[in-house]
Amino acid sequence: xxxxxxxxxxxxxxxxxxxxxxxxxxxxxxxxxxxxxxxxxxxxxxxxxxxxxxxxxxxxxxxxxxxxxxxxxxxxxxxxxxxxxxxxxxxxxxxxxxxxxxxxxxxxxxxxxxxxxxxxxxxxxxxxxxxxxxxxxxxxxxxxxxxxxxxxxxxxxxxxxxxxxxxxxxxxxxxxxxxxxxxxxxxxxxxxxxxxxxxxxxxxxxxxxxxxxxxxxxxxxxxxxxxxxxxxxxxxxxxxxxxxxxxxxxxxxxxxxxxxxxxxxxxxxxxxxxxxxxxxxxxxxxxxxxxxxxxxxxxxxxxxxxxxxxxxxxxxxxxxxxxxxxxxxxxxxxxxxxxxxxxxxxxxxxxxxxxxxxxxxxxxxxxxxxxxxxxxxxxxxxxxxxxxxxxxxxxxxxxxxxxxxxxxxxxxxxxxxxxxxxxxxxxxxxxxxxxxxxxxxxxxxxxxxxxxxxxxxxxxxxxxxxxxxxxxxxxxxxxxxxxxxxxxxxxxxxxxxxxxxxxxxxxxxxxxxxxxxxxxxxxxxxxxxxxxxxxxxxxxxxxxxxxxxxxxxxxxxxxxxxxxxxxxxxxxxxxxxxxxxxxxxxxxxxxxxxxxxxxxxxxxxxxxxxxxxxxxxxxxxxxxxxxxxxxxxxxxxxxxxxxxxxxxxxxxxxxxxxxxxxxxxxxxxxxxxxxxxxxxxxxxxxxxxxxxxxxxxxxxxxxxxxxxxxxxxxxxxxxxxxxxxxxxxxxxxxxxxxxxxxxxxxxxxxxxxxxxxxxxxxxxxxxxxxxxxxxxxxxxxxxxxxxxxxxxxxxxxxxxxxxxxxxxxxxxxxxxxxxxxxxxxxxxxxxxxxxxxxxxxxxxxxxxxxxxxxxxxxxxxxxxxxxxxxxxxxxxxxxx
RNA sequence: GAGCCGUUAGUUCAGUGGGAGAGCGCUUGCUUGACAGGCAAGAAGUCACUGGUUCGAAUCCAGUACGGCUCACCA
Numbered sequence: 025x026x027x028x029x030x031x032x033x034x035x036x037x038x039x040x041x042x043x044x045x046x047x048x049x050x051x052x053x054x055x056x057x058x059x060x061x062x063x064x065x066x067x068x069x070x071x072x073x074x075x076x077x078x079x080x081x082x083x084x085x086x087x088x089x090x091x092x093x094x095x096x097x098x099x100x101x102x103x104x105x106x107x108x109x110x111x112x113x114x115x116x117x118x119x120x121x122x123x124x125x126x127x128x129x130x131x132x133x134x135x136x137x138x139x140x141x142x143x144x145x146x147x148x149x150x151x152x153x154x155x156x157x158x159x160x161x162x163x164x165x166x167x168x169x170x171x172x173x174x175x176x177x178x179x180x181x182x183x184x185x186x187x188x189x190x191x192x193x194x195x196x197x198x199x200x201x202x203x204x205x206x207x208x209x210x211x212x213x214x215x216x217x218x219x220x221x222x223x224x225x226x227x228x229x230x231x232x233x234x235x236x237x238x239x240x241x242x243x244x245x246x247x248x249x250x251x252x253x254x255x256x257x258x259x260x261x262x263x264x265x266x267x268x269x270x271x272x273x274x275x276x277x278x279x280x281x282x283x284x285x286x287x288x289x290x291x292x293x294x295x296x297x298x299x300x301x302x303x304x305x306x307x308x309x310x311x312x313x314x315x316x317x318x319x320x321x322x323x324x325x326x327x328x329x330x331x332x333x334x335x336x337x338x339x340x341x342x343x344x345x346x347x348x349x350x351x352x353x354x355x356x357x358x359x360x361x362x363x364x365x366x367x368x369x370x371x372x373x374x375x376x377x378x379x380x381x382x383x384x385x386x387x388x389x390x391x392x393x394x395x396x397x398x399x400x401x402x403x404x405x406x407x408x409x410x411x412x413x414x415x416x417x418x419x420x421x422x423x424x425x426x427x428x429x430x431x432x433x434x435x436x437x438x439x440x441x442x443x444x445x446x447x448x449x450x451x452x453x454x455x456x457x458x459x460x461x462x463x464x465x466x467x468x469x470x471x472x473x474x475x476x477x478x479x480x481x482x483x484x485x486x487x488x489x490x491x492x493x494x495x496x497x498x499x500x501x502x503x504x505x506x507x508x509x510x511x512x513x514x515x516x517x518x519x520x521x522x523x524x525x526x527x528x529x530x531x532x533x534x535x536x537x538x539x540x541x542x543x544x545x546x547x548x549x550x551x552x553x554x555x556x557x558x559x560x561x562x563x564x565x566x567x568x569x570x571x572x573x574x575x576x577x578x579x580x581x582x583x584x585x586x587x588x589x590x591x592x593x594x595x596x597x598x599x600x601x602x603x604x605x606x607x608x609x610x611x612x613x614x615x616x617x618x619x620x621x622x623x624x625x626x627x628x629x630x631x632x633x634x635x636x637x638x639x640x641x642x643x644x645x646x647x648x649x650x651x652x653x654x655x656x657x658x659x660x661x662x663x664x665x666x667x668x669x670x671x672x673x674x675x676x677x678x679x680x681x682x683x684x685x686x687x688x689x690x691x692x693x694x695x696x697x698x699x700x701x702x703x704x705x706x707x708x709x710x711x712x713x714x715x716x717x718x719x720x721x722x723x724x725x726x727x728x729x730x731x732x733x734x735x736x737x738x739x740x741x742x743x744x745x746x747x748x749x750x751x752x753x754x755x756x757x758x759x760x761x762x763x764x765x766x767x768x769x770x771x772x773x774x775x776x777x778x779x780x781x782x783x784x785x786x787x788x789x790x791x792x793x794x795x796x797x798x799x800x801x802x803x804x805x806x807x808x809x810x811x812x813x814x815x816x817x818x819x820x821x822x823x824x825x826x827x828x829x830x831x832x833x834x835x836x837x838x839x840x841x842x843x844x845x846x847x848x849x850x851x852x853x854x855x856x857x858x859x860x861x862x863x864x865x866x867x868x869x870x871x872x873x874x875x876x877x878x879x880x881x882x883x884x885x886x887x888x889x890x891x892x893x894x895x896x897x898x899x900x901x902x903x904x
Numbered sequence: 905g906a907g908c909c910g911u912u913a914g915u916u917c918a919g920u921g922g923g924a925g926a927g928c929g930c931u932u933g934c935u936u937g938a939c940a941g942g943c944a945a946g947a948a949g950u951c952a953c954u955g956g957u958u959c960g961a962a963u964c965c966a967g968u969a970c971g972g973c974u975c976a977c978c979a
Contacts, residue, residue, distance in 0.1 A: 032938090309978090586917095591929085868958090
């Protein structure tokens, strides 16, 4: 149905255009995967955002790319599933809720585990709604009927299944090791959750006295408080300085413990004094050395980072207060004799920012080597995961090749509880989905799993796995593409790949499209502390989701970072406004035209043929580049086609026909206008879904929504390169005239007399055929087109390919200036001719360059020389 | 210490073997009946540097400088 009167306001109102549209799409079920067997499936799973809060520009970027792909594939006839969902984000969410509780002066312990988890669920529900609302504002074509949450019953079942199978296979084990401990959130962390930052610290040099001797051994440390847990001093076995000391005892200052001097290859003789204090309970290397030498492990800290009873008089002090105190004490005792400034890397918790403590603790681990081997093997096969851009495959492989075991237990309450029970008396471990039968004798592990343990299963747990017969799993897994930032290749992409290989035997996705980070206009990371974050919802409010999306899609190339610029978003709003007004023009002219009235079989004007040819080129280019995920290139091409070619040229050219008397031609041109706009809107739709749907609905159309219309195809019938060449010739004449008129300040509104001297019969005929365009665009009152023209001296001239143009503008022309101008022109063409000649007289060029290139140069020479000849003739005439 | 990315117009970024491009900004002119958030014309760049490959390099290779990122157990 199309209304008879199509009146649009002259200003594009993004709020009006975007309001209610999302509801229309969702209610119409246009985004629902159909399981239609006649179509090929295409699937994407969303990287599930954390339920901790609002989406930021990074999310907007990531999801917009996915939406663009999904919308295009849908239009290309695929049965598209884009599966939405969210991540419980264990530590992040728990930290946020705990912070909220703290405001009320409460801690999670005040509530107890059950009540606390309940509170987090409430929080989750609230924020999940926020997130859905934001997805809607962005216009994401998600299939909500399949929305998942990592803590859903089915997904939790998948998590347990994976844990148990890995345990039974010996790929999950429990043990006491040095892990990264966050004393603030009081949980273990995996290696990648630790962020190393350069810190200006101190290097403390100490002398440990030997037992029954006056000798000392010199050691140095950045963490003096750990000396309370020292159980040895190590030197290199080949170090001549210390040969006589190996096996001797040292009296540990303050503590008074006797500790041994051991020999170990790990020690670097060149570094410092060549002797190292060994604290097996607080340093991973020392732990290893401790194992080799059977050393005692003395833990000196509590879980909250305060000192424990093994710290003697320092018990109860915070680790950093203890450091100050112990430094003072050791200095007084003469043990600590030198303090140097020392810049070194200190690990911080990714979430809480607290300084991470290497800490001896019993945790669960995934044995990585066998899983990693399989993933590395995959990349050597023909069936590998394609990273876009390719270089990220190296990043990924490097990490996989240097993999270390993954600590997966977290001392948190929010997450998947570890399905392990310990026998109260025997300490026996039981792992299984169901609790042991004599449950009263068993205690379940208190810990939950690293949140990434469940996200690693996302592409298949969301599709119904472990039920491998479930319809979605069979149809939509493996997925086609995963879109994510380079910052989580290790956290997530890598883990999905090896878990998927292990449990489904397939890679989880064909392609991984990697993007960068969003930065502010000065190139800084957006962060809360800098206060330079931009809320995508503010951008949408000011300029609309379409403008934001187009900005995100075209602002950078794959893998590069993107700076946010309000000015650019505004410029894109202008583009939307341009499209709006071009459409307004079309709608004003087509009256009650229906979709079936669009008829391109009539006599096409030169401009019609030109724009249809250009449309084909655009379809080809945009399709090809969007397929390659080159949204920037595709978007720019479309932008230029719409603005420069369709609006600035074709609409203007079409006015001639529309204002003419020939009704048949008029109908054809109207059809071309409607057709080109329709096809253009379809191509633009994945980029700017709202405005394109709005306009498409007002245009003559067939169907309920543009979201499910067919993607444009090249129509060879309308490719006419000859027409393009002719049209360009006319455009060059028009541009040259505009140029001259600008030179002498003759407004385009003033009518002029004009002569065109064509160089030959063909050019004359072609230009004559386009007389109406030239008359109109050059605003002539009298136009002569001929091979010989009688031109008054008082005229300005210009040469174009195939013709010379004369504008007699008596009174406006200064003959001297005109001569000077033409001489400059002559110089220009002389140097151009020289350049071409240089190339063509180079044997190497003529012999080696492709025939096409050489031919083009020859054509240029003919053209340039003719231009030069015409200018010289004119100059001779003027100088006479 | 290892690896990766970037260096192109005032600015933010495209381009990637055959004559330097876009948006914004700047200059000039336009009440052109879709749009003044517009139209038209223009100024503006030894494409970081040095070598090499090539008939031809901003584009490929090697190195240098500067900026940024990632990984790595140096006490």
